[in-house]
Amino acid sequence: MNTIIQEVTDRIIERSQATRKAYLEKIERARKNGPLRGQLSCGNLAHGFAACNPADKADLRSMTKANVAIVSSYNDMLSAHQPYETYPQILKQAIAEVGSVAQFAGGVPAMCDGVTQGNAGMELSLMSRDNIAMGAAIGLSHNMFDSAIMLGICDKIVPGLLLGGLSFGHLPTVFVPAGPMPSGLPNKEKARVRQEYAEGKVGRDALLEAESQSYHSAGTCTFYGTANSNQLVVEVMGLHLPGSSFVNPGTPLRDALTKAAAVQATRLTDLGENYMPIGHVVDAKSMVNGLVALLATGGSTNHTMHLVAVARAAGLIVNWDDFSDLSKATPLLTRIYPNGSADINHFVAAGGMSLLFKQLLDAGLLHNDVNTICGRGLDQYTKEPQLRDGELEWVDGPQTSLDKEVLASVEQPFKPDGGLSVLDGALGRAVIKTSALKEPVCHIKAPAVVFEDQYALDEAFQSGQLDKDCIVVVRFQGPSAIGMPELHRLTPPLGVLQDKGYKVALVTDGRMSGASGKVPAAIHLTPEAYKGGLIGKVKDGDLIEINTATGELILHVDQAELDAREFAKVDLSMSHVGMGREMFGGMRATLTGAEEGACSLFYDQGPIA
Known part of the structure; x- marks a missing residue:
């Protein structure tokens, strides 16, 4: 072994x-x-x-x-x-x-x-x-x-x-x-149409046709x-x-x-x-x-x-x-x-x-x-x-790969590691998937642009407010806040910014899709904002650094300044009502943190060490 x-x-x-x-x-x-x-x-x-x-x-x-x-x-x-x-x-x-x-x-x-x-x-x-x-x-x-x-x-x-x-x-x-x-429409083509839609280059009809050919x-x-x-x-x-x-x-x-x-x-x-x-x-x-x-x-x-x-x-x-x-x-x-x-x-x-x-x-x-x-x-x-x-x-079965562009060997892998890193720092702990990134190591230091929900990003993207090097922070998305939804809809606009040459990344206490792609994303940040995580004190313009080589997630703000700040307050009531969400209040209240499985089933059995 x-x-x-x-x-x-x-x-x-x-x-x-x-x-x-x-x-x-x-x-x-x-x-x-x-x-x-x-x-x-x-x-x-x-x-x-x-x-x-x-x-x-x-x-x-x-x-x-x-x-x-x-x-x-x-x-x-x-x-x-x-x-x-x-x-x-x-x-x-x-x-x-x-x-x-x-x-x-x-x-x-x-x-x-x-x-x-x-x-x-x-x-x-x-x-x-x-x-x-x-x-x-x-x-x-x-x-x-x-x-x-x-x-x-x-x-x-x-x-x-x-x-x-x-x-x-x-x-x-x-x-x-x-x-x-x-197999339907190639995934690369589907991703291209999604990004063109995000840029306004194609309409909804073209997007729906591409999606329908993919999921067919x-x-x-x-x-x-x-x-x-x-x-x-x-x-x-x-x-x-x-x-x-x-x-x-x-x-x-x-x-x-x-x-x-x-x-x-x-x-x-x-x-x-x-x-x-x-x-x-x-x-x-x-x-x-x-x-x-x-x-x-x-x-x-x-x-x-x-x-x-x-x-x-x-x-x-x-x-x-x-x-x-x-x-x-x-x-x-x-x-x-x-x-x-x-x-x-x-x-x-x-x-x-x-x-x-x-x-x-x-x-x-x-x-x-x-x-x-x-x-x-x-x-x-x-x-x-x-x-x-x-x-x-x-x-x-086959003894060697029949397509080395899809399935490599241990001796000649696509990357020497599995492409999953844990980030740690004052902000908390997060995971980042690097296997889909262009470079094997992600190191980005940029000012934060803070959002309290995923939908607010759309307007900022369309108005050009994100046309710069930045680390997008989307908070109050954790398990206890609103059930930790996936934020995959953020991938196309952030990908557009990346293709324009800007250095962009995402930091969130929410999830990305299982299909997390080319945009660096420090996800599942714990403790979440709703539970008093430091992400709740981040302000627009704060410098954040992500470094997968050292495993660091750093908020470059003086401790005295952080101590003087109050936690952001947000009204989540509209995310707790409708679509059956009102019936899950008890479950949300018992969900553990992301690193403990975001689970409600073991709350009476002690914490996961």
């Missing part, structure tokens, strides 16, 4: 001793001999299978067959989740054919950041993750099930399902993807944002079937993998000899594997919160220093938009997951002594699925 990766793993294990021990004890208490439904009273059980067909009802009464829970985030407004409409019947049929039973345990919400971006609904986005976790837990709480299948793909849905699934850590749990849409069918968006980062990380953590993450929907191979995943969920239950609950798959080593794969591919910055929360759900304590140190040891191996012009389908064609696994394992960058839903170790994940004469097989 790479020594840095081993050191980070060891310190996670060390700092998590008490919490991990408590977690394992909890899931062991939940484990019972025989089918879990055997603990129910006759009345409870009768309610649980009342609507089943006679054959399933007889199987569930017999206490000899496994019962698999299906939890789905299907809706047909999200392109990524629309294919899930037919999955329950496919899964039930495949499970019935091997002599077990499946029941649809519950549905969870799935909202799309692409639809809500720049709108009021986005302020529910991050909080929807915890809502999804609770919804999954409610579905599983009937205690009718011996294993679970989770259907989810996009931004907050997979982390939410992971959180919910890990709360039932005694259950074997298989995640089943639906795959990306076929069922399946996950093809850029490498949070959705595709989710799929890659979950596979590397051993919760997908090998090579299943990026097979297009509606294809024979996709259907075969879905059926195989259903069967696998029956093989892992406590009724057989291969019991493997999710709480034993997700441990310190598998978490580190997920982080390494995320960094090696320049994945979504949203996971600096999501994976912290997921780790905590498994009794593990992960912090941003772990991300930063792992980034230093992990070479950047892919160029997928926004880190390049290729999309996720091009990544698959270049060698995909099997080659990524092989390279990371050969270089000692992944722990191989881990549990997966397919057994012990990751060697099987270096193979890729194929259909041969209608039968699903796993065969050796």
Whole structure:
């Protein structure tokens, strides 16, 4: 093993001793001999299978067959989740054919950041993750099930399902993807039209046409944002079937993998000899594997919160220093938009997951002594699925990249590190994604231009007030303030300023998209302005310095001057009402800081160290 990766793993294990021990004890208490439904009273059980067909009802009464829970985030407004409409019947049929039973345990919400971006609904986005976790837990709480299948793909849905699934850590749990849409308008062209629209060079019709050609069918968006980062990380953590993450929907191979995943969920239950609950798959080593794969591919910055929360759900304590140190040891191996012009389908064609696994394992960058839903170790994940004469097989994948502009080697990476840095200073702690920047190191020192919300920037941009070197500060965007919406709509105007030759950057206590791109952005700043973070005292013209080489985020203002200043005051009431936001006041009040996962689920379990 790479020594840095081993050191980070060891310190996670060390700092998590008490919490991990408590977690394992909890899931062991939940484990019972025989089918879990055997603990129910006759009345409870009768309610649980009342609507089943006679054959399933007889199987569930017999206490000899496994019962698999299906939890789905299907809706047909999200392109990524629309294919899930037919999955329950496919899964039930495949499970019935091997002599077990499946029941649809519950549905969870799935909202799309692409639809809500720049709108009021986005302020529910991050909080929807915890809502999804609770919804999954409610579905599983009937205690009718011996294993679970989770259907989810996009931004907050997979982390939410992971959180919910890990709360039932005694259950074997298989995640089943639906795959990306076929390639449409090239990402580079889409970005060009967006920027031209921001400059006023093209109208809304041209912009809508470009977006429609890009997002054009069922399946996950093809850029490498949070959705595709989710799929890659979950596979590397051993919760997908090998090579299943990026097979297009509606294809024979996709259907075969879905059926195989259903069967696998029956093989892992406590009724057989291969019991493997999710709480034993997700441990310190598998978490580190997920982080390494995320960094090696320049994945979504949203996971600096999501994976912290997921780790905590498994009794593990992960912090941003772990991300930063792992980034230093992990070479950047892919160029997928926004880190390049290729999309996720091009990544698959270049060698995909099997080659990524092989390279990371050969270089000692992944722990191989881990549990997966397919057994012990990751060697099987270096193979890729194929259909041969209608039968699903796993065969050796490419040994070298088929497109070195998309998938590089450890020996000749695109960058020597994973492109994620932690910034620290009087302003607080923030993360910055450097993998998509033109230069490997970001060092900018410029006067601040301060905004209290993302919409005020538009007028300043249009009026030319930002035509200068500047660091844009957008505050009161944190978890407790307004739910920490993504601020991806700021990317086009800031990109225009950058292309005009100005040195620009962003500092915010909000989020950027999982598709954070070429504009330097110190994001997730904690403590947030709403909780008294120093960002609340920054004024227009204050010099701010960002330096990824030294990891510094500096406010060049005399301490005496800062002490004399009052914190900015802002009325957030209009962000707490409408679009359902009034119902989430209690959740906002319990959200932890960004480095603690921006999570409401563990407030009674003490802080994350």
